Each structure stands twice: as structure tokens, then as C-alpha cells.
Amino acid sequence: MGDIDNGIENLRALIDQAHHELGEVCAKGPHNRFRMSVPARPDHDSDLVISAGLDAGERALDALAAAEARTRELEATVQRVGAERDEARSLIGDLYDESECWYDHHGYCQAHGWTDTSLCPHRRAAIVLGLRGSDV
Structure with a gap:
């Protein structure tokens, strides 16, 4: 469970950071807040922070969709095995x-x-x- 918990916490951190950065860009306006660096700094540059958060959200949704599909498969198997047992x-x-x-x-x-x-x-x-x- 530890790996899953760490993965979830990492996803949450990226999403939280993206929310914060987007809030700052909106509050201060893109000309006063949007940050870009050369070389790129993934934990600092606005576009990379927001993109990482969105990517993390997509990965979380993909994992959730896969888990839901697997749950449906297992529920169908339980139903089938129960009927076979009966x-x-x-x-x-x-x-x-x-x-x-x-x-x-x-x-x-x-x-x-x-x-x-x-x-x-x-x-x-x-x-x-x-x-x-x-x-x-």
C-alpha cells in the first residue's frame, strides 16, 4: 500500500501546486506572474507546473478508470462463480x-x-x- 499512497500523495502535490500557480497567474495577470526560465525549471516555471498538475490529474483519472473497470470484471466473476456454485x-x-x-x-x-x-x-x-x- 505504501507505493500507492506515495503515488497518490505525489499526484495530489502536483495538482495542488498547479492550482496554486494558476491562482497566482490569474490574480496577478499573466504579464506579472507567468514565469519561464532558460533552462527550464519544472518546479518554478508556470507552464511546467500547471502542465505537471494536469498530467498528474490525467494519470489519476486513468488509474481510477482502470480500477473501476477491474472492479466491474471482478464483480462479474463473483456473480458467475456464485451461479456456478449454486x-x-x-x-x-x-x-x-x-x-x-x-x-x-x-x-x-x-x-x-x-x-x-x-x-x-x-x-x-x-x-x-x-x-x-x-x-x-
Whole structure:
């Protein structure tokens, strides 16, 4: 967060400096205030100070627009993933067999034909769906 905060503070400083310089030019008139140096002095010359502030504002707006676009993308992803989760839970519920698991001497679930010693998929479905008898 530090880099972002420093970047924002730098942008704010440039914009504030541009506002101040533009205010001085307007208050004193361009013939009495507008400053230009050879060689150029970016922190002193009116045109460069104002230009830097405007550029900083543009960069800030570009960053904000990119962040807003990314936020919209992430919100759409959250919606899609939520819908997929709901569909998957519904599908698991449709495929779930409520009959109790019973295991043979090898640890295979004979009720559902599960020939692995890992937890029977129907028991796992009960756990995912939070159904009765899902305690392992």
C-alpha cells in the first residue's frame, strides 16, 4: 500500500501546486506572474507546473478508470462463480443417494459401489450439502 499512497500523495502535490500557480497567474495577470526560465525549471516555471498538475490529474483519472473497470470484471466473476456454485450444489443434490453408506472389510462402500478407501462420494455430498448424517 505504501507505493500507492506515495503515488497518490505525489499526484495530489502536483495538482495542488498547479492550482496554486494558476491562482497566482490569474490574480496577478499573466504579464506579472507567468514565469519561464532558460533552462527550464519544472518546479518554478508556470507552464511546467500547471502542465505537471494536469498530467498528474490525467494519470489519476486513468488509474481510477482502470480500477473501476477491474472492479466491474471482478464483480462479474463473483456473480458467475456464485451461479456456478449454486448450480453445482443443485447438481450434487440431484445425484446424491440418501441411502446410508456401509463399508466392507476392505473399507469400500457397498451401498454405492465405491471401490476406494477414501470417503464415499455420497457421504462427501452429504457433507457439502450439510445434510443429516453427514458427520464423519
